[in-house]
Ligand SMILES: Cc1ncc(C[n+]2csc(CCOP(=O)(O)OP(=O)(O)O)c2C)c(N)n1
């Protein structure tokens with residue numbers, strides 16, 4: 001069953017914001033050392049540095065360890081169904097396009113069961129930010145292969161080694177229509193804050209795929225594995241408007257693994273800018289329905 005979280009502070013002025021403003025009431029129950037702690041902290045810092053007030057932001061997730069994140073942050077939040085965060089986030093954004101809507105979750109949630117939604121959300125270029133805590137495993141269900149587990153990886157569900165090819169989210173997102181495509185790493189939190197800020201500010205669909213190690217069930221893709229390999233694209237003069245270079249960088253995987261913004265385009269309108277219904281009159285959520293209170297009640301009771 002899905003659950004909804006409401007922010008405790010709704011009228012704070014930007015001057016009164018501190019980083020703790022974004023701290024949720026519940027302390028995360030992630031395993032000590034889980035990469036998701038760093039992603040949560042990076043998101044809170046990004047919101048603080050952008051001066052966004054808690055009631056201006058909605059964080060929507062699916063199911064998984066990483067998908068517990070909306071409970072740990074003081075914004076509007078919704079913990080939905082496995083793989084469905086982008087469907088709910090799309091509805092919320094169209095209902096109130098003035099909200100900053102951020103979807104969060106894991107690689108199983110987003111690229112496996114939610115792969116269909118991922119594809120269609122990207123092609124629509126709706127103004128959402130999607131943060132995928134990619135630990136290359138199913139964490140919550142105690143360590144089965146996920147769509148990003150490497151070929152040959154031994155897990156609980158593949159004791160003789162994974163026989164499938166993994167998904168590569170970066171080239172997939174570039175050809176799929178996402179207009180801001182980045183990869184971060186939990187071990188490089190300052191850099192991750194900048195990637196998340198860029199994604200939230202971007203008008204259109206933005207993906208930040210984040211290497212966020214599962215220290216309990218993934219013994220392959222560890223901090224020790226990533227630390228010497230990750231190389232920051234922004235330090236290499238990468239041109240984010242060059243499609244072929246972005247695709248090439250997206251395929252690099254070996255002694256060097258690029259992190260940073262691979263691809264960005266600002267010449268395409270986002271879905272809300274195309275949608276004539278949203279042209280004038282403000283967010284749908286605040287418009288008069290044009291029906292009686294009784295009719296409205298009847299409709300709501302049919303849905304509950
Ligand atoms: C429809 C449905 N199928 C399967 C599950 C079981 N399930 C819960 S979380 C999960 C995968 C979690 O992996 P991921 O999304 O990568 O997140 P992580 O726990 O690694 O952060 C699965 C298969 C479910 N909750 N609902």
Ligand code: SF4
Nearest residue numbers: 031034065139214215
């Ligand atoms: S099982 Fe893995 S992904 Fe889940 S909280 Fe523990 S370390 Fe994090």
